[in-house]
Amino acid sequence: MNPKQVEILEREVCYQGFYRLERLRLRHQLFAGGMSPAITREVIEKGDVSAVLLYDPRRDEVVMIEQFRVGARDDPRGPWLLEIVAGLIEEGETPEAVAMREAMEEAGCAVTDLLPMATFYVSPAKTSQRTWLYLGRVDASRAGGIHGLAHEGEDIRVVCLPSDEAVTLVEQGRADSAWPMIALLWFARHREMVRSRWLTAR
DSSP states (O other): OOOOOOEEEEEEEEEEESSSEEEEEEEETTSSSBOOOOOEEEEOOOOEEEEEEETTTTTTEEEEEEEEEETTTTTTOEEEEEEOEEEEOTTTTTHHHHHHHHHHHHHHHOOOEEEEEEEEEEEEEOOOOEEEEEEEEEOOOGGSSSSSSSTTTOOEEEEEEHHHHHHHHHHTTSSSHHHHHHHHHHHHHHHHHHHHHHHHOO
């Protein structure tokens, strides 16, 4: 499909805090031809994200993190979610560099190799944010503890899991945040290929 025309008529910043809320008045090209009437849409903006599932091929374990998430505050299981390492991509940074930096900040793990999994919109009906998703090779033998940056209000617990157990959590709906779901389902399909590649690499 060819890119279609979008005409921004007005742009208003409604709120600027941890996120930015913008109200757009726009028109867009219609499938049947011509342009739509002017419509209003609100979008939440924060920037793109780099996320990485940490994997130790020798131990066949994944390193995940658990932390408080305000959006899950009413979840009957509690708002502490099992997730993967992730961070915002700042201006001038590459997604790969952010993945490696966040692995150290949030999990205390040094990434020695990165494999790209996917790039995708998080929720395009309300934000332009894209996620760059990776699988990162780590040594999980010393992974653990509490991590995160105090000035960012982070309180992150490292969780090491056998690979089979982590995939089962997703399949049973017990790890239901989008990034770990996508990452672990990709991993389940490619695990043997990745493990063979990394175990034979010097």
